[in-house]
Amino acid sequence: MDSIEQKKAEHVLKRLVKKGFFQDKKVFFFGASDHTRQVIQSLREYQIEPEGILDNDKKKRNEYCARVKVILPEDVQNPSDKKYVYLICSPFWREMRTQLMDCGVGKGHIAYFNVWEESFFALIYNAYKGKQIYRRLLKKYGDLPILFCPYTGTGDVYLSGTFLEQYIRQEEIRDFVFLVVNNACGKVAGIFQIDNVETLRFIEESIWLIDYYRLCPSRIPLKILNDSWKRVHANKLEWFRGYNGWNFMELFRTFVFNLPDEARPQTPVLADAGEEVEKLFRENGLKASRTVVISPYANTLADLPDSFWSVIVDYLKENGYAVCTNCGGKHEPPLAGTVPVFFSLTVAPQFIERAGYFIGVRSGLCDVISAAKAKKIILYDRDNWFYNCKAYEYFSLNHMGLCDDAIEIEFDNQKLDQCREEILGYF
Amino acid sequence: MFRETLHVLKGNFLWHYLKARHGIGERSALLILTGENEKVDSYAVQYLQAYVQRCKADRVYVWTGQGGLFEKARKACSIPVRRFRMTEKQLRLLFDYYCFYRFFPNPVFTYINQPKDNQLGKLLLRGGVDEEEIVCLGLYNLRIVPGKNKS
Missing domain, CATH: 3.40.50 (Rossmann fold)
Known part of the structure; x- marks a missing residue:
């Protein structure tokens, strides 16, 4: 979902909340997708947790999207029950609406996102x-x-x-x-x-x-x-x-780019940003080669609960590391106990090189810092699909050839402890 | 820009005329077998039933220059299949209009090399996929290729 669509989705959500659309209702989404994931995140800001995500794709059954279980539409018993509301965030909204209405769901129990059509x-x-x-x-x-x-x-x-x-x-x-x-x-x-x-x-x-x-x-x-x-x-x-x-x-x-299969991505030659990076380190009390930069936020892919990060932060601090959170704005607050830092993307690889360590949920920032010579731990939600494959298969930095030294971990939302142990094993 | 605007405006009028003439409703699907690639057209007919199921259509309109394909489409589908009538010149105009404005929820033109941003033809040339996959994933967005049970 691009930022225009996101803005519109947030507006629709606000209106629905104001109207009392969700009051005493159980919320289901239709269609496990990146759009749905982003609307779920916005919905959580109103302390509303969805019951499930319906999807006709059988291979997604029992998987998770934004920590919400994906089920088949037929798994919902009595879908026309008045206590259920359905949110659709898909370009295939017409088909989904028809499917729901064929099951007896009333028009007033369905809300739509991402269906703005221009004349x-x-x-x-x-x-x-x-x-x-x-x-x-x-x-x-x-x-x-x-x-x-x-x-x-x-x-x-x-x-x-x-x-x-x-x-x-x-x-x-x-x-x-x-x-x-x-x-x-x-x-x-x-x-x-x-x-x-x-x-x-x-x-x-x-x-x-x-x-x-x-x-x-x-x-x-x-x-x-x-x-x-x-x-x-x-x-x-x-x-x-x-x-x-x-x-x-x-x-x-x-x-x-119409380039042959032999063409490989060419990583940039990093400009000297010593002074700017040094200043950021000094101002934030960070330690060269002993700082862990955590990037817990992603636009397209998964996110992790705060409890997951807090154990990591405590462990690293106890072991003498300075820990900071890469914060991009008010929607990206620092993790508890970490120093908020905001560095320009122009110097991001140099900043990570100086820090020595990076742990991040896969996002665009991971591409940007891929050329940095540092220990880079990149996290992928194992249940996250991107079109026809797992997010990891599609976005792996190592597979893409952006670097060959990233430590890429697929995490299971049900076994986050295992993932955390694996991460801490690198320190 | 004036010339192009006039062109798509003509396309807009044409679509409204054709829609009224055929009685096309919101739950209809429209398949235009362009003849650009015979195999693509043939698979488009073969998987038409899967497509209408996906888009929950209750009837489908088919345009083709070949009567044989229309008959096959009629046999392949469990819902009413009607002939969509227009001239080749109108087809060109309607497609240009479609490239600018997605005028209908479920239209499928089986072009794979037009307009220039359409990369399906290039994908076919590159290898690794065949016409069947082009139809199921590219044109129909079925997400799987039922005949290959592969996604």
Whole structure:
């Protein structure tokens, strides 16, 4: 779910809570997906815990999504019971609604997220606004090709950066504009020392620009750096993610950059950031080569309970490590007993190198710091699926070739103690 | 931009005309067998039943240049299969309109190389998948390939 959709989902949720939609009701989600996972997290902010997630996919049965059990729709006894409400966060909402209503569930017991459909004329207007953005770029850079990362995920930008040089050589591109959607993505582009990095003014501009491209593909030299960006709905690659063992890197290499199978991601040469990193260490009382940076938050993948982290934090502190939490904002508070740190993504690998240790739930930050020479422990939820494979299979840093020294652990939500012991075994 | 806007506007009018003419409702599915790749068209017919089950359609409209495929589609499906009538020129216009605006929940065009962002043809050339997988995962989003029991 991109940040626009997330914002809208939070708005819908707030409205439903205010209306009393959840009052004395048991909540079921329909469809185990990344969208569902994010809405569950938002729902928990209102102290509402879902009963289960319905999914027609039998292979997901008894697995977990955001620590909620996935069941088949037929596992719900008396689904039309008035005490049940159903939340749908899927582009297949029509089919899901039909399925629920065929079981006798009333319309008023179903709420929808991620189903915003724009009118044809709204899209035309978007395209017109997109044209203005293109004009702005034309004025500043001239008629250069625009390489556009439409997703806010820093991992996508990092991966694009690793193939960029090979791509521009292959396509004989002399100069280009590297367009990103926010400052964080711009900073990741900065790691690769890319010239002409342009950041859109606000996230909606990405929608408008793509709508202009969809209306007038021959009038704008735009290249979308994503294997299957959902706004370009005529590209149907989405369900090949993870199919036949194809991972994140392979899909980008082949379908975004058109590079041969022999092409490997090229990690960036890290710039000297000694002074900035040193200052951060000094200000936060951190110890060189004896600091553990914990990154417990992820956009796309799983999260872990605070109780899991607190034992790790206590153990590390008892053993003389400085422990800090990478905090990106108010939604990412520091773990109890740790120092909150915020470092720019431009110096993230250097910061981790100086710290010596990193423990993090798999997120875009893990891509960014993959080139750091440090002990990097990356955690994947064993039950987390990404399209056609496990999240670990799709996003493994080692398998993608972003590094070969990451310690990657798949955790079982039912056996978190085991995972914790394994982590502590590295200290 | 004016020319392109006019073009998709024509597509918009065409769709509303065709929708009214055929009586297409929200629970209908639409399959356009473009003839770009015969094998893809053939698998699209073979898995049509799985597709209509997935999208919970109660009827399906099929456009094809080949009468034989339409008959096969009718036999393959447990729900009413109706012929979708339009000219090749209208097909082109409707597809251009679709590329800009997803005008209907369940339309499937069996193009794999058009528009230029459609990478299914490239995936086929790359190897590792065949037309059956292209249809089940790419065009129909079935998430599995029932014939191969593989996902």
